[in-house]
Amino acid sequence: MIINDKSIIYNKDVLKDEWNITLNLGYDHALVGMSGGMDSSILFWMLAHHINENNLNTTLHAYTCIHEERPWQHIHAKKVIEYVQSEFPNVKFGVHKVSTTPAKDYVEAGTSLQWKTSCELAKEGGTVATYSGVTLNPSDELGKPIWKDAWDNRATNRDADTIADWDIDGEVIHHNNEDFHNRAGIEFVEADHYRLPQEEHEQHAIDNNKYHVQHYPFCILDKRVVLAFYKKYGQLVSLGGLTNSCEGSITRRGEPKFSQPCHWCWWCIEKEWATAYIFNYDANQSMRNWPGRS
Numbered sequence: 460m461i462i463n464d465k466s467i468i469y470n471k472d473v474l475k476d477e478w479n480i481t482l483n484l485g486y487d488h489a490l491v492g493m494s495g496g497m498d499s500s501i502l503f504w505m506l507a508h509h510i511n512e513n514n515l516n517t518t519l520h521a522y523t524c525i526h527e528e529r530p531w532q533h534i535h536a537k538k539v540i541e542y543v544q545s546e547f548p549n550v551k552f553g554v555h556k557v558s559t560t561p562a563k564d565y566v567e568a569g570t571s572l573q574w575k576t577s578c579e580l581a582k583e584g585g586t587v588a589t590y591s592g593v594t595l596n597p598s599d600e601l602g603k604p605i606w607k608d609a610w611d612n613r614a615t616n617r618d619a620d621t622i623a624d625w626d627i628d629g630e631v632i633h634h635n636n637e638d639f640h641n642r643a644g645i646e647f648v649e650a651d652h653y654r655l656p657q658e659e660h661e662q663h664a665i666d667n668n669k670y671h672v673q674h675y676p677f678c679i680l681d682k683r684v685v686l687a688f689y690k691k692y693g694q695l696v697s698l699g700g701l702t703n704s705c706e707g708s709i710t711r712r713g714e715p716k717f718s719q720p721c722h723w724c725w726w727c728i729e730k731e732w733a734t735a736y737i738f739n740y741d742a743n744q745s746m747r748n749w750p751g752r753s
């Protein structure tokens with residue numbers, strides 16, 4: 460089942476903006492990469508919400524990789540899953556796979572845990588798709604006046620115009636993030652790897668991402684789409700309060716360790732900028748006393 464969801468943003472009674480996403484829920488198993496952050500948490504909540512609204516038989520699963528230098532992802536992810544379970548008692552919840560990884564292997568270990576969990580679910584039977592709440596960076600034009608000196612600290616692989624090479628059906632294609640994610644959202648859905656025996660499935664998954672059904676419902680939009688849906692569904696305080704977006708180092712996160720956002724890192728600024736835009740206040744004003752923003 461394809462769900463089209465929309466969040467309309469007003470400033471008082473003036474229509475300001477409209478955010479549209481598509482969620483593909485046509486699977487027996489939906490596996491979500493949960494980082495404990497706002498993006499994956501609202502995605503998990505929205506999948507449960509639409510499964511519930513439409514009486515779907517889809518089971519929701521999660522996986523979380525714990526970065527050794529930021530040992531909090533699983534704590535926030537678990538709180539979010541417990542909350543979503545209590546909100547939607549009629550929805551079926553499955554596994555939450557967690558593994559710890561050295562910082563240097565974080566991305567690779569996360570991908571590996573995703574494949575492994577997806578393969579295990581496929582082996583049990585039924586169709587499987589994975590979901591990621593990744594968003595794009597805002598444009599330079601929007602970002603530089605807000606982030607100021609911190610703008611250069613962004614993960615440039617989330618820039619819309621980052622060029623990558625992907626082997627699709629034997630043809631190497633140069634494309635930017637937006638092209639890739641559009642392609643991933645549409646063509647990858649047709650893959651039928653889940654019908655293959657596990658070993659073959661794993662080999663196909665390793666050899667060619669085409670066999671791995673993945674959905675990135677926020678991926679051609681920036682963080683404001685995430686806050687737009689927190690606003691639409693009234694989840695900023697309840698669900699949002701269980702999440703952590705800060706990626707600052709341990710020395711900037713207060714006592715007890717990691718109990719406070721640093722108000723300095725790229726991600727703290729991103730969250731405040733997006734929240735300010737959607738809830739109609741001025742981000743530069745609200746961040747004026749944050750460190751490093753003279």
Ligand SMILES: [Zn+2]
Nearest residue numbers: 705721724727
């Ligand atoms: Zn931070």
